[in-house]
Amino acid sequence: MVVFRRPSAPRAQESTAGRLAREAADAAELRAHQARPEVVALRVERVRAQVDRLCWAGIVLGLGFTMANVQHFAAGGAAVWSLPWLAAWLLDPTVSLVLLAILRAEQVTARYRVRTGPWVRRAKWFTLAATYVMNTWASFAAGSVSGVVLHSVPPLVVFVAAEAVTDLRDKLTEAVSAAFMEADRCAPVSVHERPVRRDRRTSFAEYLKVAQAAWTPGVAVTPSWVREATGCSRGLSSRLAAALTRDLSGDGA
Known part of the structure; x- marks a missing residue:
């Protein structure tokens, strides 16, 4: 017996607004x-x-x-x-x-x-x-x-x-x-990113003092070394490395 099937309904096309919203979300994710x-x-x-x-x-x-x-x-x-x-x-x-x-x-x-x-x-x-x-x-x-x-x-x-x-x-x-x-x-600063067992956040100047105390002649001042010496964040380590380099070269304030 031959069975005749009804042709499926055409797939609904995506609306212009939905397409633009999807493209905007993709562009925002790419920029991020x-x-x-x-x-x-x-x-x-x-x-x-x-x-x-x-x-x-x-x-x-x-x-x-x-x-x-x-x-x-x-x-x-x-x-x-x-x-x-x-x-x-x-x-x-x-x-x-x-x-x-x-x-x-x-x-x-x-x-x-x-x-x-x-x-x-x-x-x-x-x-x-x-x-x-x-x-x-x-x-x-x-x-x-x-x-x-x-x-x-x-x-x-x-x-x-x-x-x-x-x-x-x-x-x-x-x-x-x-x-x-x-x-x-x-x-943004997340609650989970706050320092453990500290009453307040460590300031930039305090991190810099720790790095200055840890530095010894012959050590290359890099962001990775600053993170190991002070325990600061990755983003802050670059600023600390630049400031410590200026101080060691005599250009700091």
Whole structure:
């Protein structure tokens, strides 16, 4: 026997108001997740990695371009493949390796806002100035303006990139700290989050005093270290790390 079934009624379409309400709820949830300090920190870390790769690529390419000029400057009129001609190739790597070592160290110190001594910057500027002079000396001696311009661009780009990348890393670190500070200021205080066995909440100044007492020379001041030393919240630890770093560097009030 053949059974005829009644076709099902068409599915009711979602109303415009309901669809807009659902999309608004989804957008609000997405913005809430994007504003979380952990998400902001992850995005900043990705940007930091991109900035580092691009700057390092430009610096290495610039130093590679200067190597041939420095070798020509050092070799003078030596015959090709002679001992002085071969030894001249060692001059530029000697200077460049020192510069790269300084920049690599600054990459770590800038991340944790640790100040380096004046000799670090002097060494960086000396290596950059030496590279510039050796690249442009022959063009200056020959009176070639185009040669001076051509051989000035790569060393100057390396110099500007070496100075800018350190400041960029410091500002990116500040961006992460600002995200945690904003989250700590805007987040509501729950009853369950209140300190146990305390009559009142610990103030920022009291946390800072505890961190100052716990710090010893050689310890890197980071938010994680501040949390371990004081027991403060994750959001507050970034502010405490920044304040303690300023006090240790002599910039605090």
